[in-house]
Every structure is written in structure tokens, then in C-alpha cells.
Amino acid sequence: GAGVSQSPSNKVTEKGKDVELRCDPISGHTALYWYRQSLGQGLEFLIYFQGNSAPDKSGLPSDRFSAERTGGSVSTLTIQRTQQEDSAVYLCASSGDLIGELFFGEGSRLTVL
């Protein structure tokens, strides 16, 4: 696609439920990133995927968080047993060449009641 696409744009869920957030990167981009932005805060790195290499999961805050990237394209971020502190905007970015410029989607706003 023309840009990074994320869905859903908004998600309201109850505490304890599982949620899945989807990211469709720019076609041909080999690197894909997930960040979390809590209200009024900067971006917190969660995970990145680069080609066929093992992902860097060093930013995932707990084992309730996981992500996968299928076929080197679409990625899904899964949050199990959601907590109120998981409420945030989850942003996805991709980059595709040696320069490494990041391009962001519009984000998925998650609200845990």
C-alpha cells in the first residue's frame, strides 16, 4: 500500500480480555517496529522485526505482550489479559532501505475499562 496501515483505529475492551492489533507495512519494507505512546508521553519501543532475523523483543513490558510477523509483511501485536495500564496508542512503523527512514501509521488507540 501507499502507507503504513493499522487496524483497528480504536479499540475499547474490558480488563482481562485479549486484544489483537494489526499493522500492514509499506510494500517491500523489510523492517517493522511497534511502539507504545501513553497519554502525554513519548514513544516507548516495544519490538522490531528485520527481514528473517530474530526479532528484538527487548521493549516488550511483560509476557502478556507478543508480536508476530507473517511472511515478512503484516504484523500482529497481541496483548493478553489486558490491564488498565495497557491503555495507550500503539504505533507501527516500517522502513525499507539502507537509509532507514521510519514511516508511521496512524496508530491504534486502546482503551481498557
Place this chain on the structure above:
Amino acid sequence: KQEVTQIPAALSVPEGENLVLNCSFTDSAIYNLQWFRQDPGKGLTSLLLIQSSQREQTSGRLNASLDKSSGRSTLYIAASQPGDSATYLCAVRSTGGFKTIFGAGTRLFVKA
């Protein structure tokens, strides 16, 4: 561990003023540094990217500089306009990987 700091946290200026936003980083072994703009409720828009071998980049009224030895970058905005009001974020990718760390941002308000 790379840490990125942005000063000031917020800035309010009258229209037409030239201004400078600051970004500092702790590890000088960087691959690139990127400046973004974020409007309320929106994603991030890339403004300028400076590669490790470069000293500055310019786009229109924006100029970004990079001094790796001192761990600093500045974003200069000339002749500010109300439409420049947004949060400006600095992001640093270190060498040896793809991890990119963001500063907390500078919230800019340009008064008409």
C-alpha cells in the same frame, strides 16, 4: 543503553520567530537521527533524517544539524507559523541494529 532527551519540553513563541529545538543522546555510535512532527491524535510525520556521516539536512524552513561528538542535534525552524504548532520528536537509531529510541518531544505552540 541509548537515552534521548529533548529540551525544552514545551515552547510558546509568537508567529514569525525563528526557534531552535534541542535533542541530546548518550551514545555517539549512531546510524541515523530522525526528526518527526506529531499533531494531536495523529501518527508521526517524518521531517528530516540525518545519516551518521552527515552534519545537517534542510527542507524548506527546517534545518537539522548533527554533532555526534557532543551527542547533540538541533532542529531550527525559520519564520515560525501557527501551522507549525505540534509536538516535535527526535529519534536515534544506534549502530549494530535497528532499535530506534525516541525522546519525549517538544510541544510547540506558535501564536498568531
